Amino acid sequence: MPLEGPARIVSELTSRGYNAEREAVTKIASADDSRAVLERVIESLPEGALVVTTDHVDAALDGSQLTGPSSDRSGDSTDAAAQSAASPSTTDPSVSTGESSPNSTHEVGPSPVETEGSSSVADRSVDPDLRSLEISNDMTGASTGTGEYSDFVSVFRDRLDRLGSKLRSRVNHRPATAIESMPGGEEVAMVGLVNDVRSTASGHWLVELEDATGTFPWLVMKDREYVDLVDELLCDEVLAMEGTLADDSGIAFVDSMHFPDVPRTHEPSTADRPVQAALISDVHVGSQEFMADAWNRFADWLHTEAGERVEYLLLAGDMVEGVGVYPDQDEELDIVDIYEQYEAFNEHLKRVPGDLEIVMIPGNHDAVRLAEPQPGFDEELREIMSAHDPRIVSNPSMVTIEGVSVLMYHGVSLDEVIAELPEEKASYDEPHRAMYQLLKKRHVAPQFGGHTRLAPEEQDYLAIDEVPDIFHTGHVHKLGFGKYHNVLAINSGCWQAQTDFQKSVNIDPDAGYAPIVDLDTLDVTVQKFS
Amino acid sequence: MREADRQYFQRLESQLDEAFDVAERAKEGSLDPEPEVEIPVAKDMADRVENILGIEGVAERVRELEGQMSREEAALELAKDFAEGEVGDYETKAGKVEGAVRTAVALLTEGVVAAPIEGIDKVELLENDDGTEFVNVYYAGPIRSAGGTAQALSVLVADYTRALVGIEQYEPRQEEIERYAEEIGLYDKETGLQYTPKSKETKFIAKHMPIMLDGEATGDEEVSGFRDLERVDTNSARGGMCLVMAEGIALKAPKIQRYTRNLDEVDWPWLQDLIDGNYGGDDAAEADEDDGDDGDEEAESADDADEEAAAGDDPDADESAGPPRVDESTKFLRDLIAGRPVFSHPCAEGGFRLRYGRARNHGFATAGVHPAAMHLVDDFLATGTQIKTERPGKAAGVVPVDSIEGPTVKLANGDVRRIDDPEDALEIRNGVEKILDLGEYLVNYGEFVENNHPLAPASYTYEWWVQDLEAAGADVQALEDDPHVDLEFPTADRALEWATEYDAPLHPEYTYLWHDLSVDSFCSLAETVADGRVTDDGETLVIDHTDVVRDALETIVIEHRQREDRLEIDDWNPFVRTLGFEIRHTATDGASVQGSDPGGRVVELERTWTDDDLSERARNWGHEEVGENAIEAVNEVAPFAVRERAPTRIGNRMGRPEKSERRDLSPPVHTLFPIGEAGGAQRDVAKAAKHAETMSDTPGVVEIQVGRKRCENCDSETFKNRCPDCDERTTPDYRCPDCDQRVDPDEAGRVECDRCEVEATCVETREIDVHEEYRDALESVGERENAFEILKGVKGLSSTTKTPEPIEKGILRAKHDVSSFKDGTVRYDMTDLPVTSVRASELDVDVGQLQALGYEEDVHGEPLTHEDQLVELKVQDIVLSDGAAEHMLQTADFIDDLLEQYYGLDPFYELDDRQDLVGELVFGMAPHTSAATVGRVIGFTSAAVGYAHPYFHAAKRRNCDGDEDCVMLLMDGLLNFSISFLPDKRGGRMDAPLVMSSRIDPAEIDDEAHNMDIVSQYPREFYLATREQADPEDVDVQIAEDTLGTDGEYTGFEHTHDTTDIAMGPDLSAYKTLGSMMDKMDAQLELSRKLAAVDETDVAERVIEYHFLPDLIGNLRAFSRQETRCLDCGEKFRRMPLTGDCRECGGRVNLTVHKGSVNKYMQTAIQVAEEYDCRDYTKQRLEVLERSLESIFENDKNKQSGIEDFM
Secondary structure, three states: OOOOOHHHHHHHHHHOOEEEOOOHHHHHHHHOOOOHHHHHHHHHHHOOOOOOOHHHHHHHHHHOOOOOOOOHHHHHHOOOOOOOOOOOOOOOOOOOOOOOHHHHOEEOOEEEEOOOOHHOOOOOOOOOOOOOOOOOOOOOOOOOOOOHHHHHHHHHHHHHHHHHHHHOOOOOOOOOOHHHHOOOOOEEEEEEEEEEEEEEEOOOOOEEEOOOOOOEEEEEEOOOOOOOHHOOOOOOOOEEEEEEOOOOOOOOOEEEEEEOOOOOOOEEEEEOOEEEEEEEOOOEOOOOOOOHHHHHHHHHHHHHHHOOEEEEEEEEOEEEEEOOOOOOOOHHEHHHHHHHHHHHHHHHHOOOOOEEEEEEEEEOOOOOOEEEOEEEOOHHHHOOOOOOEEEOEEEEEEEEEEOOOEOOOHHHHHHHHHHOOOOOOOOOEEEHHHHHHHHOOOOOOOOOOOOOOOOOOOOOOOOOOOOOEEEEEEEOOOOEEEEEEEEEEEEOOOOOOOOHHHHOOOOOOOEEEEEEEEOOOOOEEEEHHH | OOOHHHHHHHHHHHHHHHHHHHHHHHHHHHOOOOOOOOOOOOHHHHHHHHHHHHHOOOOOOHHHHHOOOOOOHHHHHHHHHHOOOOOOOOOHHHHHHHHHHHHHHHHHOOOOOOOOHEEEEEEEEOOOOOOOEEEEEEEOOHHHHHHHHHHHHHHHHHHHHHHHHHHOOOOOOHHHHHHHHHHHHHHHHHOOOOOOHHHHHHHHHOOOHOOEEEEOOOOOOEEEOOOOOOOOOOOOOOOOHHHHHHHHHHHHHHHHHHHHHHOOOOOOOOHHHHHHHOOHHHHHHHHHHHHHHHHHHHHHHHHHHHHHHHHHOOOOOOOHHHOOOOHHHHOOHHHOOOOOOOEEOOOOOOOOEEEEEEEEEOOOOOEEEHHHHHOOOOOOOOOOOOEEEEOOOOEEEOOOOOOOOOOOOEEOOOOEOOOOHHHHHHHHHEOOOOOOOOOOEEHHHHHHHHHHHOOOOOOOOHHHHHHHHHHHHOHHHHHHOOOOOOOOOOOOOEEEEHHHHHHOOHHHHHHHHHOOOOOOHHHHHHHHHOOOOOOOOOEEEEEEHHHHHHHHHHHHOOOOOEEEEEEEEEEHHHHHHHHHHHEEEEEEOOOOOOOOOOOEEEOOOOOOOOHHOOHHHHHOOOOOOOOOOOHHHHHOOOOOOOEEEEOOOEEEEEEOOOOEEEEEEOOOOOOOOOOOOOOOOOOHHHHHHHHHOOOOOOOOOOEEEEEEEEEEEOOEOOOOOOOOOOOEEEEOOEOOOOOOOOOOOOOOOOOOOOOOOOOOOOOEEEEEEHHHHHHHHHHHHHHHHHOOOOEEEOOOOOEOOOOHHHHHHHHHHHOOOOOOOOOOEEEEEEEEEEEEEEEEEEEHOOHHHHHHOOOOOOOOOOOOOOOOOEEEOOOOOEEEEEEHHHHHHHHHHHHHHHHHHHHHHOOOOOOOOOHHHHOOEEEOOOOOEEEEEEEEEEEEEEEOOOEOOOHHHOOOOOOOOEEHHHHHHHHHHHHHOOOOHEEEOOOOOOOOOOOEEOOOOHHHOHHHHHHHOOOOOOHHHHHHHHOOOOOHHHHOOOHHHOOOOHHHHHHHOOOOOOOOOOOOOOOOHHHHHHHHHHHHHHHHHHHHHEEOOOOOOHHHHHHHHHHHHHHHHHHHHHHOOOEEEEEEOOEEEEOOOOOOOOOOOOOOEOOOOOOHOOOOHHHHHHHHHOOOOOOOHHHHHHHHHHHHHHHHOOOHHHHHOOOOHHO
């Protein structure tokens, strides 16, 4: 009796629209007549079941549930449209410059609708023992701020302490008040938060640094090499400055500027085996523009051989379109009820292989507070989003999978970085370059008082204390990735077609792409499903 | 002009001259900035226009054209002159367009506002992609003051001139179109627009606009998409352009259409689509345009009409198959505000019923409401309260009219009563369970003309019926003269007699709202009535009480009583006859008697028809649903014709409350004398006089920026207007900031240093001894410090020359508790309302006072002898509110003291009580204008409004839809106004009396007033035309425009409806008397439950959507990105200082947005959503927000425990 391979079984099940537990597949495969058992299992599946469980197999083997008529699901056998006919070209973004043009070389266009059927369906059986997933920096359930003035002060002090510690060893710093009383002409250095940046009448720049003792003004001369860096400065980022005190000690002339930055020597960790992670975001279920077809193709592709090595799915926020995000939103919603939106999202999530490890953080469309850090979803929503038992953590969070640390952040601050910085340093077309700025500043949302909202907590969860191996954001609906000091920055696209609003502000989203990262090499492949 | 009018104006002018003489004498040797009165008297509009533009020949041409055509037409005619080079000396095509556009705006604003010069930056030619040239008009912020109509017309004039001088149309690029849409959204968010077109609408306009609208950047916020466009200079919002597009073109499309129709050279066919809101069918329409095939277009519009008809329920029905009805419009419900109730949803049954007519205190964007209704809506409506309305305009000021039908209410005891007396309304108000009908709502014909709104089907009212009766052959004159006949309120028998005898429709008094009743209910009602009995000696009809029948009676709004087991109707005769019953009196044997009359006869009701007798047409009659309207059924079964009683209902909600308040700057200012920070937050001059920064400083010496002045005589420097040494007048001493060279102003008033080519200035920082100034001033006017509580100055001066006002004036203002506006005048604000005829009795004056003002005859030409006689108001006479009168008295006392104690002259006013104010002259002055209009006080009203002739308001460029403006006492303006006090910034010269108009020329006022009808009766044809929803221009009713330029232009303002008093109903809206926002909102929602015409769930939704949610979301956003402030020194910090304490003073720093201000409405909003059964969507938005608040303000590890934890 030829043993039907698990791959063949999985393929058969998927072709009829079912997922299967690994144990269930094993059980069917090990049966005497696996082909017959498979048929029986399918026949006996209860209406509406999507995942074949061991219970179903046991029942079918017992023959006690051989009742219902044959399911009509065989008809909607789906094609893995994006199955990589051309085998996924891996990328190696230029490390030195971080230049990469994901849209030209790394995409795999939709393959012919016809697929090889069985051969393309993967044997997803994987050894769970090989996997590892750890979370840090999650503040869900640990929001201790009560919105008092002192909470705000603490969070900014924590920022200075933590990020300042990365600079204090590099310069011979003094507190602001001490500098004021030093004699003119001295060499001085200071570590502080940028309090203000303004130009002087003569075209120089005045940067006011603030530390726990007070503020001190630093003058960047317009003809000095550092003047270009002034363009990059955002308020409230942590910075070190070195320079010479003016004669009256009222101001210092900047000689050099230091960012907390990622060390150039940073060596990323990699996984010990060829395993992949899909980094996506901005699904926007419930929106009229949600691209269900693209999503389905993606989910189906994960069941194929091409997608079999993807064992981790990271979702960087905006699972649903939400309610009340902008005025008269209800008129543009496909699903008006917020809970039904999450239920629908959960149904879509069910479609991906059940063995995937899933991590989600919320975004600005999700039903959690908008102010950052955003705690993970509450109990009610977690119960709704139960498919495949995802890990739901706060925005931002650090996720370490098989040794590779991934900083997940939804990306609201990218708007601000792009708006404030010159176009060549950050733009919507190259969102990863905006992410480099955040890495350089070692903070996901430095500027207070502008676009990004802050909820004060006892510590600054938004600071990038540890250097991640991968930095993953979304929000701007544009795809882009590249490496900054060996850190892979990925801004995933979205699953929502261009909205009227985006059209009105001239944004053409990258919808229906899934960047796939090889965790053993940190190479990126972009799969296109739209 | 009639002799009487001439005398009136002469009288005003000689009174004005007298005051002028006094003022000139006072100013002559004064310490004021100028030694003469600074408000010149303007001769006529043409002069003003030419002067403001500086284009020679305009005035002459304007005068020429004025008599022949409207001002809009004149503007277009002038455009032609500009194009042909007959007016203006322009070489270039762009110059010609520019001249024409500026002139148009100046003309349409009567040359009183700065819009024509400041609002239009320039006109230039740019290139289309195909290389042809097009016109680009640059607008600036002050175009706002021109108003929507002038803005829109300026575009049309630009296009017209463009066509005449032969420039191509503008072909917008796609990104430019999108940019317009984004930019208008941005501007609305940043600054706010009166009307914000949807982005679809904007794009539609942008796509079709034949010239390019451009402008100066007015905000800091930049667009995020469509940046750095080649033909758009800025990435910021261009405020002037946004205004012109949104409030001009989008809002005033119907008005422009009137003029495009008459012009061959320009063709804006897309306006119709814009008006219809038909932006979607864009492509098809465009295809047609391209074809240039008119036939096609007509076919298309015919198709559209068909489609509209087909949208109804009966596809086979053509236009005539349903009753004429207007379409619902929900626009007025947008942006509903908590605490300002909805009175009626769009076209809702039970809402205000449209009645045509003009009351004497009515017209010009007002709505007549019965005073009883004002009380019954819990006093939310008062005289002058603004309402946002469904039609014909957008907003209207409410006026009390008691000659229309009042509201009908159901009381807790089951009585359904119509309330026609405000006293009754107050009496029964607490027992009102439901307001079944709000009564009539008076709108005059002119409103429809002004808004270019098709006539809406008229209610069947007395005015119409009496003409029907006459048309039917009755001798109405004889009936009117018959003392035993009350034509307007006849007995039931009379009404039936006329209906049958003359074959005229049934009298409206007995015509019920059958059209609101469904045919099914009508049949049920008839069935029940058939089983009814007549009791009480034939007085009362008693029928069974069932839900259907009760609802039917409430729907048709007939007075009755609801009892447990029965419904009782008095005066039932016309009701049952209309229901198709014969009334028979039969002899009785006295045994089985129910309802016998004294004659021993039984009244029997015999139903003359069965349900099957109704024709198909009658059974299916309806507007939206088949069989929803029983009027056809009624007409088939009733023995006489029955008209639709109230086919048009008008939805509305409260806008602004009425206003009657003194105008104080905040904080109030007594004198425009600068004292810096020395006077504290109160700007207390006495405190500043003692202030010393440190122990070593001299108390009272303050460093302050003032204008430097020089005495030509002895060359000494000072900041005063007279030399302290030799008492000569001083002149501003301009110096170049770079080389310190003295510069004298050139002819144009510009001061530029020749050598350095920079502007010279006279402003310097100078030490001023406030103490000395203050003491000297007290001494000079002979007042002691205890004459007033506090004397408030200003922190600094904002005028170009920074000329301070003498403190003496402030001392006397403080003494009389009046405060100064930025220009030195004392002002009082009131909501504008029109009135054309008045009674002495309602103005708190006597006949003698009116006679003394030149009123000799009443409106009928009878000699004026009695306080109750109506007299026609003269155009410049105004009625002050009680508060205004009080304030004017204080001002008069101040002026008298000023003349005596400061200028050393005799007092001018010497008023003892407010009666003495009658006959005194005042200035009327509206915001955004720069010209004052002279008015004369004629009396007083308890309503919190300023009643005046519509022409007076129009002269100030106001209508009465809730607008407010101010009055100033004449002598105050003459003595205290100075241009040198006006702020040196864009718009600084607005709202200041730069000129005054001493007499109103009806041809030179805002022409909106010309559309007011001035007849005492609308013809029968008018009412019939309303059923056809005719264009108001096609109906012949005399409007004010018709008398322009004739002898009758100042008189003959007749009205169709009288009102007992121009101040009835509540004196103040409940909105102003209720305390907190919560109280107001509770009252609003409570009222929405009571009103049959209001859907309380919708109100709750809108209050949450437009008020609570934006507040919550906005505050939450503000919280998480807030500034902080030092509690001790007030220093602000963008972010919390890391030191925790204030970096300036070491004081305590705290948040500016606290938890309390963020979540103050949270629980209320949730409660309202729950209680009023709002949509899940709304409830979920609140849920999500509530959780956000919890997440931010609660410690997860130390959740706040509820009170139950401690129980």
